[in-house]
Amino acid sequence: MMPFFLHTDIIEDLYSPRTAAMDFVSELVRKRGKGNLQKFIQFIVEIFMRYNEASIEVKPYRQKDGALLAIGTLCDRLKQTDPYKAELERMLVQHVFPEFSSHVGHLRAKAAWVAGQYAHITFSDQDNFRKAMHCVISGLRDPELPVRVDSVFALRSFVEACKDLDEIRPILPQLLDEFFKLMGEVENEDLVFTLETIVDRFGEEMAPYALGLCQSLAAAFWRCMASSEADDEVEDSGALAAVGCLRALSTILESISSLPHLFIQIEPTLLPILRRMLTSDGQDVYEEVLEIVSYLTFYSPTISLDMWSLWPLMMEALNDWAIDFFENILVPLDNYISRGTEHFVTCKDPDYQQSLWKGLSSVMTDQNMEDSDIVPAPKLIEVFFQNCKGQVDHWVEPYLRLTIDRLRRAEKPYLKSLLVQVIANVFYYNPSLTLAMLHKLGVATEIFNLWFVMLQQVKKSGKRVNFKR
Structure with missing residues (x-):
């Protein structure tokens, strides 16, 4: 079965009502915020209140989705503006957290996305941060693919903001298992960027998972390449995701740099990528590929004959x-x-x-x-x-x-x-x-x-x- 490819078409995005609405709100608040921010937030609050008061049969789900989109879009402004910045945690608890368990999939996805936008605020109650993060992690197992993808996007912010990695460390193996599953279903750069952040935060602790991660990233890289070659419409997104895979591979190699024996195990997985992408086929990712070659030739106990076979490719490229x-x-x-x-x-x-x-x-x-x-x-x-x-x-x-x-x-x-x-x-x-x-x-x-x-x-x-x- 071909993996589902999530991507953003720039041309389609220009004509998207959702994108137009987000841009309008951002511009309105940026250029005429003094008179309009308060009115707009009051409008959003009224939507939240109507939603809370309505019975389940007539709840305005689409309006709630739009209101959450607006709150997430205005994140940077609200985090800096009185009196709103003092109310953000309460807003998340009252109006975002309940949607993690909504029976409506797009609201579960939007809750994860908004939570990620606000992961870096200072929580007065760390239990609220923990609850949001664990809800986002649970979203990785959601039956709906868009919820899983938005949860991955949000998780990156929570991993960056997490002050005590012991919150994540006990569930790291299960978390990575979910990543492996998701990488088989979807080719999306946010998935790779989040994985890169996890590897960066945990460093050498990733050693037991390094080989599996590299194998999954290598497989994802080849799928991205196949997708971009087979379908012109996903070429740009496929290339972007492929670059993300290579960057994540470099991050993993850097994290295990003090464990040279692992490089021997990982090298066979990466060699086919290096052989292909050190030719003119890899011009768009050449810098990332050379970084991987640099790690393998510097940290491996010795440079293998297989790695030496890459020398002529690099010299041929340099001469050409x-x-x-x-x-x-x-x-x-x-x-x-x-x-x-x-x-x-x-x-x-x-x-x-x-x-x-x-x-x-x-x-x-x-x-x-x-x-x-x-x-x-x-x-x-x-x-x-x-x-x-x-x-x-x-x-x-x-x-x-x-x-x-x-x-x-x-x-x-x-x-x-x-x-x-x-x-x-x-x-x-x-x-x-x-x-x-x-x-x-x-x-x-x-x-x-x-x-x-x-x-x-x-x-x-x-x-x-x-x-x-």
Whole structure:
């Protein structure tokens, strides 16, 4: 069965009476609030009173729904305005809480949504906060899907506002079970954002659930991709939800960063996503994908051969279309070289050293590249010589030639500093070989003169202009 996809069509939204009403109320209160806010709130209160007084057969359910929508829409204004801000908790207890048990599904959904809007107010009675939060959590098991989705949306605010996580901790396993079920039914970015907030708040405590969460998020990611590819109408929403899945995966990996053994378990689940999205198919989510690669290459006990298979994809993208992501690509490439030095140096099929040279030389010799575009290139050359000491003598001359050529064309002081630092790092790698090579190239005096001039340049404050740390 295909999962139900909840999304908002921007064009449809423009013609929605509900959206128009919310916008009208917001604008009315924002521009003419002094004379109209009190009248409008009185109008809402009258609807609440008529609803409470009417028998169940004739209750104005639609009017109550609209009134709750208005109260939620005006949340930010009411939280700041006397005398209303002192009455918000009582309003929730009297007019919102009862709808959590309403037999009308859309009112249960609206109660959850409004409660979420006000989750961050200061409750004089913490029991009221607890009651609202537990009603929202119960809404995750509601028979009506819209109620479950609005409950997920609201839960994010309650998790953020919760001062004592012991309120949630005992039911965390059951809560996550509900998330797993819901992720199989609906593709919705709010679901992912709420999950991300839970992971962020509980940190390492999520370790027992990390693998299951990653598997569910990976499955949700593939469903989002399939939905957006199959139906143009949900393309934007599918892409947004897919980005949310990737962000949540990064949040989980960050939360378990001190538990490297878990990365070994999670890696096989994520590799198919990484292989697909490190190609041009992943241009819209490339930054998020590179962040996941960075976590896996930094925190895993070792970099697996499967992870090494991603290197050619990143270099191919860099050489083709991904120059705007060079700063992001720098991070995993640094991890490969610094944490997998032996494999990087010894492997010849593929030849990672040659691959790196091809990419960096292409970028640094491109006459159309601005100084700011190539900043990661000298940083990677530094990583190369810092980590491969005594093993890459044959690269000293090519990289020195490349660096000196680009230094002569550099205009921005920051890039000049980075390029001189490359030469400094080659000296650190092998002082005698580097000096001999500079003499061979006939640039030793030129380079040292420039270096010393840059060292002596200071601002009026006395701080260095170059080589800042």
